[in-house]
Amino acid sequence: MPEQRTARHRVTMTVNGVARTLEVEPRTLLVHALRNELALTGTKIGCDTSQCGACTVLVDGRSLKSCTVLAVQAEGKSIITIEGLASGSTLGAVQEAFKQHHGLQCGYCTPGMVLATVELLGHTPNPDEAAIRHGLAGNVCRCTGYTGIVDSVQAAAAAGAGR
Amino acid sequence: MIPAEFAYRRAASVEDAIALLADPDAKVIAGGHSLIPMMKLRLARPGLLVDIAGLPLGGIADGAAEIVIGALTTHADIARASSLAAGALAAVAECSAAVGDAQVRNAGTIGGSVAHGDPAADAPAALLALDARIRVLGAAGRREVPAAEFFKGPFWTALGEQELVAAVVYPKPSGQAASAYVSVEDPASGYPLAGAAALVVVDGGRVVSARIGVTGVAGTPFRATVAEAAAVAGGGAGAAVSSASRDDIAGQAVFGDSRFDEEYRRHIAAIVIGRAVERAVARAQGGAR
Numbered sequence: 001m002p003e004q005r006t007a008r009h010r011v012t013m014t015v016n017g018v019a020r021t022l023e024v025e026p027r028t029l030l031v032h033a034l035r036n037e038l039a040l041t042g043t044k045i046g047c048d049t050s051q052c053g054a055c056t057v058l059v060d061g062r063s064l065k066s067c068t069v070l071a072v073q074a075e076g077k078s079i080i081t082i083e084g085l086a087s088g089s090t091l092g093a094v095q096e097a098f099k100q101h102h103g104l105q106c107g108y109c110t111p112g113m114v115l116a117t118v119e120l121l122g123h124t125p126n127p128d129e130a131a132i133r134h135g136l137a138g139n140v141c142r143c144t145g146y147t148g149i150v151d152s153v154q155a156a157a158a159a160g161a162g163r
Numbered sequence: 164m165i166p167a168e169f170a171y172r173r174a175a176s177v178e179d180a181i182a183l184l185a186d187p188d189a190k191v192i193a194g195g196h197s198l199i200p201m202m203k204l205r206l207a208r209p210g211l212l213v214d215i216a217g218l219p220l221g222g223i224a225d226g227a228a229e230i231v232i233g234a235l236t237t238h239a240d241i242a243r244a245s246s247l248a249a250g251a252l253a254a255v256a257e258c259s260a261a262v263g264d265a266q267v268r269n270a271g272t273i274g275g276s277v278a279h280g281d282p283a284a285d286a287p288a289a290l291l292a293l294d295a296r297i298r299v300l301g302a303a304g305r306r307e308v309p310a311a312e313f314f315k316g317p318f319w320t321a322l323g324e325q326e327l328v329a330a331v332v333y334p335k336p337s338g339q340a341a342s343a344y345v346s347v348e349d350p351a352s353g354y355p356l357a358g359a360a361a362l363v364v365v366d367g368g369r370v371v372s373a374r375i376g377v378t379g380v381a382g383t384p385f386r387a388t389v390a391e392a393a394a395v396a397g398g399g400a401g402a403a404v405s406s407a408s409r410d411d412i413a414g415q416a417v418f419g420d421s422r423f424d425e426e427y428r429r430h431i432a433a434i435v436i437g438r439a440v441e442r443a444v445a446r447a448q449g450g451a452r
Binding site for chain 1: 263267
């Protein structure tokens with residue numbers, strides 16, 4: 001059935017609280033749908049092989065690497081990207097902690113790092129350093145050496161981001 | 164990287180999924196974390212993806228004699244399952260906890276892992292040690308395949324063309340039993356260079372039975388039966404088990420590459436086998452860890 005292979009599929013998902021409907025090829029990756037169709041370019045493409053975590057988004061509250069999810073698999077799901085954490089110019093608690101505690105340098109890994117932290121604190125509100133490093137093992141940063149990131153996550157936890 | 168073109172169908176039911184698999188060019192997708200990377204690299208190029216994620220094949224059913232883990236249960240949910248947290252089935256949770264990273268465990272399913280047949284997967288170690296069965300659904304109905312007969316070689320299983328994995332079934336061991344999974348991972352990929360799961364039963368402070376499953380070392384996961392006998396004869400002392408396991412490993416065509424050669428992997432395998440038994444024995448006797 002080769003004629004079906006480029007047939008576009010209608011996908012409806014909630015992105016940052018807003019219902020969105022897209023027409024995509026089956027092979028369209030979620031990260032491309034978010035960046036190219038919805039202009040949510042805060043989600044980055046790093047390695048594109050599900051190693052680095054730069055493309056991490058929350059899907060129904062769980063962190064996923066959007067370079068390894070098809071947009072059609074997101075049908076009916078609720079997605080939070082980095083753009084969904086701030087309200088106006090007020091940063092989300094995890095974003096503010098990363099800003100205050102030097103959890104970033106170039107910033108490329110930061111959207112994924114922040115969203116992975118949101119999930120981590122959701123199930124482990126007060127992680128110790130080992131739990132933070134284990135919880136963020138799927139997110140690679142090549143600037144900070146991770147010390148600032150661990151500090152940021154601990155600060156976010158202390159500020160009650162996980163509660 | 165974008166996969167080559169394919170058609171996509173969301174299965175409405177298990178029967179629908181099986182009917183769609185009549186297309187010889189079809190592949191099942193659930194979490195997609197084995198398949199999509201292969202499709203990006205053109206190592207897999209299915210013409211049709213049958214998405215089973217919406218089917219009622221998830222969840223953990225804790226029965227009197229066995230625990231049934233639905234194929235769509237994610238590694239994250241298995242790793243955190245209270246019904247697996249302690250004792251006899253701890254190795255099952257530990258295998259899932261060892262998979263990838265948090266995001267990968269949130270997407271990857273036990274059914275996908277089993278069906279994929281990756282020789283570097285963690286789960287087969289516990290499947291062999293706990294004498295699990297793979298529940299398979301197909302056009303001819305339902306069948307169950309013992310784990311020892313399911314894995315045939317690298318990316319090759321007993322799964323038929325028009326079949327899908329529905330669940331894995333773990334019998335609950337009787338007696339004072341405990342299990343453990345120990346692995347040494349490739350620090351870059353996170354895949355085990357060697358992983359061993361051990362199930363032991365103790366009685367009056369003695370090890371009365373042991374089963375050991377080993378993964379990551381060779382093309383097919385295997386039982387370490389010489390080491391099992393040594394665990395019983397030697398009371399579960401890790402060094403004796405580790406030493407005996409060299410005979411089990413000697414019979415295997417062990418992987419080797421430029422970073423981790425064959426000799427190193429044989430060495431690591433023997434170590435994790437000994438540690439897994441020691442940890443399981445300590446648990447069974449109510450000790451630490």
